[in-house]
Amino acid sequence: MLTKKQTLFEEAINHTRVGVTITDPSEKDNPIIFANDGFHQLTGYTSEEIIGKNCRFLQGKKTSKESVNQIRSALENTERVELQLFNYKKDGTGFWNELSIDPVWIEEEQKTYFIGIQKDVTQEKEKTQMLEKTLHEIDTISTPIVPVTDNALVLPLIGNFTDKRFDSMSTRLSLYLESAEEDYIIIDLSGLYEMDTYVVSRFFQISQLASLMGKETILSGISPNLALKTAGIVDTVNKIHTFANVKSALKFINSLS
Amino acid sequence: MLTKKQTLFEEAINHTRVGVTITDPSEKDNPIIFANDGFHQLTGYTSEEIIGKNCRFLQGKKTSKESVNQIRSALENTERVELQLFNYKKDGTGFWNELSIDPVWIEEEQKTYFIGIQKDVTQEKEKTQMLEKTLHEIDTISTPIVPVTDNALVLPLIGNFTDKRFDSMSTRLSLYLESAEEDYIIIDLSGLYEMDTYVVSRFFQISQLASLMGKETILSGISPNLALKTAGIVDTVNKIHTFANVKSALKFINSLS
Numbered sequence: 001m002l003t004k005k006q007t008l009f010e011e012a013i014n015h016t017r018v019g020v021t022i023t024d025p026s027e028k029d030n031p032i033i034f035a036n037d038g039f040h041q042l043t044g045y046t047s048e049e050i051i052g053k054n055c056r057f058l059q060g061k062k063t064s065k066e067s068v069n070q071i072r073s074a075l076e077n078t079e080r081v082e083l084q085l086f087n088y089k090k091d092g093t094g095f096w097n098e099l100s101i102d103p104v105w106i107e108e109e110q111k112t113y114f115i116g117i118q119k120d121v122t123q124e125k126e127k128t129q130m131l132e133k134t135l136h137e138i139d140t141i142s143t144p145i146v147p148v149t150d151n152a153l154v155l156p157l158i159g160n161f162t163d164k165r166f167d168s169m170s171t172r173l174s175l176y177l178e179s180a181e182e183d184y185i186i187i188d189l190s191g192l193y194e195m196d197t198y199v200v201s202r203f204f205q206i207s208q209l210a211s212l213m214g215k216e217t218i219l220s221g222i223s224p225n226l227a228l229k230t231a232g233i234v235d236t237v238n239k240i241h242t243f244a245n246v247k248s249a250l251k252f253i254n255s256l257s
Numbered sequence: 258m259l260t261k262k263q264t265l266f267e268e269a270i271n272h273t274r275v276g277v278t279i280t281d282p283s284e285k286d287n288p289i290i291f292a293n294d295g296f297h298q299l300t301g302y303t304s305e306e307i308i309g310k311n312c313r314f315l316q317g318k319k320t321s322k323e324s325v326n327q328i329r330s331a332l333e334n335t336e337r338v339e340l341q342l343f344n345y346k347k348d349g350t351g352f353w354n355e356l357s358i359d360p361v362w363i364e365e366e367q368k369t370y371f372i373g374i375q376k377d378v379t380q381e382k383e384k385t386q387m388l389e390k391t392l393h394e395i396d397t398i399s400t401p402i403v404p405v406t407d408n409a410l411v412l413p414l415i416g417n418f419t420d421k422r423f424d425s426m427s428t429r430l431s432l433y434l435e436s437a438e439e440d441y442i443i444i445d446l447s448g449l450y451e452m453d454t455y456v457v458s459r460f461f462q463i464s465q466l467a468s469l470m471g472k473e474t475i476l477s478g479i480s481p482n483l484a485l486k487t488a489g490i491v492d493t494v495n496k497i498h499t500f501a502n503v504k505s506a507l508k509f510i511n512s513l514s
Contacts, residue, residue, distance in 0.1 A: 007365065011363075104269075
C-alpha cells in the first residue's frame with residue numbers, strides 16, 4: 001500500500017505541469033534532493049545536472065537582488081515566501097518565475113524540508129503589460145483635437161465612451177483650452193457606437209467646463225431620435241447648439257462672424 | 258526511507274498551488290481516491306464530500322457538452338487529454354478550468370490510475386479577451402473621418418502608427434470614399450508620436466489610393482525638419498501638397514474654389 005501511494009504521488013507530482021523541487025536545509029548549502037518533470041521541462045536541466053546543487057543556478061544578470069535577498073531571508077527564518085522573479089533556463093533564455101517556497105516539518109525525521117513550486121508566468125506578464133499599454137493608448141488617441149478654422153476646433157469621437165475615457169478627455173481638453181485662441185468647440189458624436197442620455201449629459205458637463213474658460217461648445221452628430229430624448233436636458237442648459245454634422249456646425253459659426 | 262518520501266511527496270502535492278486529483282477507473286464510475294489541498298481551495302469541497310465520487314460534480318449549466326464528451330472519450334480509450342472547460346465551485350461560482358488528465362500505469366498493481374490537474378485560468382482568459390477587444394477598438398477609433406466642409410474631410414491621426422492600424426485605416430477610408438462627395442482629404446499627422454520617412458511614405462500610398470478614386474490628398478502637421486527629410490519622396494509624387502496645420506490646408510482649398 002505504501003509503495004502504491006509513493007509511486008502514485010511521485011507520478012502525480014510529475015504530471016502537475018508546474019516545477020516542483022525539494023531541498024534539504026540540513027545538508028550543506030541547502031541542495032536539491034528532488035526535482036520533477038515539470039522542473040526539467042521548464043528549465044531544461046536534467047536531474048543529474050541539479051541534484052545536490054543549490055537552486056541559485058537559475059539566477060542571472062537580470063535577477064533582482066532584492067528578490068534573492070527576500071528568498072534568503074525567508075529560508076533563514078524557515079518562513080514561507082511567494083514572489084515573482086526573473087530566472088534563466090539552461091539555454092540562457094530568461095523567464096518570469098512565480099515561485100513559492102514552503103518549509104515542511106516531517107515528524108518522523110524531526111526535520112524540515114523546503115518545497116519549491118515554479119510557474120512560468122512570462123506570457124501572462126507580457127499580456128498584462130500589453131493590456132495596460134493599450135488601454136493607455138486608447139485614452140490618448142480617443143481625444144483628437146483638430147483646429148479647423150481660426151475660430152473653431154473639432155473633437156471627433158469614435159468607439160465606446162467610458163467614464164475613464166471621459167475623464168481623460170476632460171483633462172486633455174482643458175489643458176488645450178488654456179492657450180487656445182478658438183472660441184468654438186464642435187464635439188462630433190456621430191462616430192460613437194452607443195449614445196444615450198447619460199453620455200449626452202456628460203458632454204453637457206464638458207460644455208460647462210469650456211464655458212468657464214470663455215469657449216462655446218456645439219454638439220454635432222446627434223440623431224433626431226436622441227435629440228428628442230435629450231430635449232429635457234438641452235432645455236436646462238439652453239445655450240448649447242446642436243447640429244446634424246460638423247459641416248452644418250461650421251456653417252453656423254461662419255454665419256456669426 | 259519510503260515513509261519519508263511518501264510524506265514528502267504528499268506534502269509537495271499539497272503545496273503545488275494547482276488542483277491534483279487521482280481517480281481509480283477499476284472501481285465503479287471512476288471515483289476520486291485522492292484530492293490535494295489545491296483542489297479543495299480551488300473548488301471549495303472538502304475531502305469527505307468528494308472522495309468516492311466521480312468528478313462530474315464540477316460540471317454545470319455552462320459546461321460545454323463537447324468538452325465533456327472529449328474527456329469521456331479520452332478516459333474510455335485510456336488516453337491523455339488537456340483542455341479548458343467551464344466548471345463550478347461548491348458555492349456555485351463558475352470558473353475556467355485548464356484541465357489535464359493523464360493515465361498512469363502502476364506496475365506493482367498491474368493497473369491504471371488517472372491523474373487530473375486543475376488550474377483556474379479565469380483571470381487569464383478574461384485578460385486575453387479584454388486585450389483582443391481593446392486592440393480591435395484601437396483599430397476602429399484610430400481612424401476618425403471628419404467631413405468639415407462640403408469639399409473637404411479631415412483624418413486627424415493620434416498615437417503610434419503600426420502597419421496594422423495603417424491597413425485598417427486604408428480599408429475604412431476607401432469604403433468611405435466610394436460614396437463621398439468631398440474632393441479633398443486632409444490627413445493631419447500632428448498628433449502622431451513618431452514620424453519618420455517610412456510613415457510618411459505609407460501616407461503617400463494612401464494618397465495614390467485616393468487619387469484613383471478621384472480625390473486629392475493633402476498632408477498637414479509635418480514638421481519642417483521632417484519636410485526636409487521627406488523632400489525626396491515628395492518630389493517623386495509631386496502632386497501632394499503639405500501644410501503646417503489643418504487650418505492652412507483648409508484655407509488653401511477655399512482659395513481654389
